[in-house]
Amino acid sequence: MTAIDTTDLRMEFGDVTALEDLNLTVDDGELFGLLGPNGSGKTTTIEILTGQRRPTSGSATVLGVDPVERPLDVRSRIGILPEREDPPSFLTPREYLEFAAEIRGLEDAQDRIGEWAAKLSFEDKLDTLATNLSEGERQRVMLAQAFFHEPSLVFIDEPLVNLDPILQEEVKDHLQAYCEAGNTLFLSTHFVDVAEELCTQVGILRAGQLLGTTDPRTLESEQSLLEYFLSTVEGDKPEAVPTIGR
Numbered sequence: 544m545t546a547i548d549t550t551d552l553r554m555e556f557g558d559v560t561a562l563e564d565l566n567l568t569v570d571d572g573e574l575f576g577l578l579g580p581n582g583s584g585k586t587t588t589i590e591i592l593t594g595q596r597r598p599t600s601g602s603a604t605v606l607g608v609d610p611v612e613r614p615l616d617v618r619s620r621i622g623i624l625p626e627r628e629d630p631p632s633f634l635t636p637r638e639y640l641e642f643a644a645e646i647r648g649l650e651d652a653q654d655r656i657g658e659w660a661a662k663l664s665f666e667d668k669l670d671t672l673a674t675n676l677s678e679g680e681r682q683r684v685m686l687a688q689a690f691f692h693e694p695s696l697v698f699i700d701e702p703l704v705n706l707d708p709i710l711q712e713e714v715k716d717h718l719q720a721y722c723e724a725g726n727t728l729f730l731s732t733h734f735v736d737v738a739e740e741l742c743t744q745v746g747i748l749r750a751g752q753l754l755g756t757t758d759p760r761t762l763e764s765e766q767s768l769l770e771y772f773l774s775t776v777e778g779d780k781p782e783a784v785p786t787i788g789r
């Protein structure tokens with residue numbers, strides 16, 4: 544089955560073409576990573592697929608639903624974590640997650656909140672105002688809201704940003720287990736090493752054009768995903784691309 548399918552998806556902002564006729568398919572169970580330089584159209588792609596932005600032309604289906612015609616329907620079926628999005632500063636994680644649970648019609652909110660706070664190690668901060676949380680703690684709360692209603696498809700922009708190395712490893716394990724259970728993950732990232740370690744499919748975007756997709760596990764043994772990325776994008780020096788450890 545296909546989780547995401549786009550046909551000639553195009554987004555123009557005035558004279559800037561953010562996406563140029565994107566044709567992309569992501570199958571169920573894939574851990575898909577969209578890699579690309581700054582301004583290549585990754586966020587725009589996620590915004591269209593999650594029903595937040597109407598494309599200039601072209602079409603898409605997400606879990607079989609058109610995100611342009613039925614954005615609320617799509618958003619009720621998926622999880623979303625945009626880049627650098629925080630819980631409201633004036634709410635505690637518990638209050639914010641209760642609010643998110645109510646919107647999603649979850650009846651066992653307290654159980655799920657407890658379960659995800661334990662999984663992401665913020666049980667002791669559940670009743671602390673978000674303004675008093677560290678960046679990494681806020682990212683954990685946002686990860687919990689993306690997953691705690693158990694959607695079969697989640698979109699995440701930079702999943703590991705601000706997490707300490709221990710939690711990064713735990714979140715990576717979670718993301719892989721989530722897809723091994725048959726769910727689908729759509730990541731956007733600048734971190735080639737993260738994509739290489741986690742993803743089952745990687746798409747390379749440059750200036751709104753999808754230049755190629757590959758399964759990093761099937762690259763020639765002497766070719767890293769970083770080399771594939773650079774040769775696909777333009778043959779820059781490896782130092783031009785950040786890795787999570789930098």
Ligand SMILES: Nc1ncnc2c1ncn2[C@@H]1O[C@H](COP(=O)(O)OP(=O)(O)OP(=O)(O)O)[C@@H](O)[C@H]1O
Nearest residue numbers: 556559560561579580581582583584585586587588
């Ligand atoms: N609302 C907007 N109005 C005008 N131009 C926009 C708007 N949103 C994005 N753009 C432009 O569209 C292009 C793609 O932007 P987008 O944010 O999708 O890239 P990105 O790959 O997510 O970048 P980054 O890696 O820097 O986050 C860029 O040239 C950007 O300046």
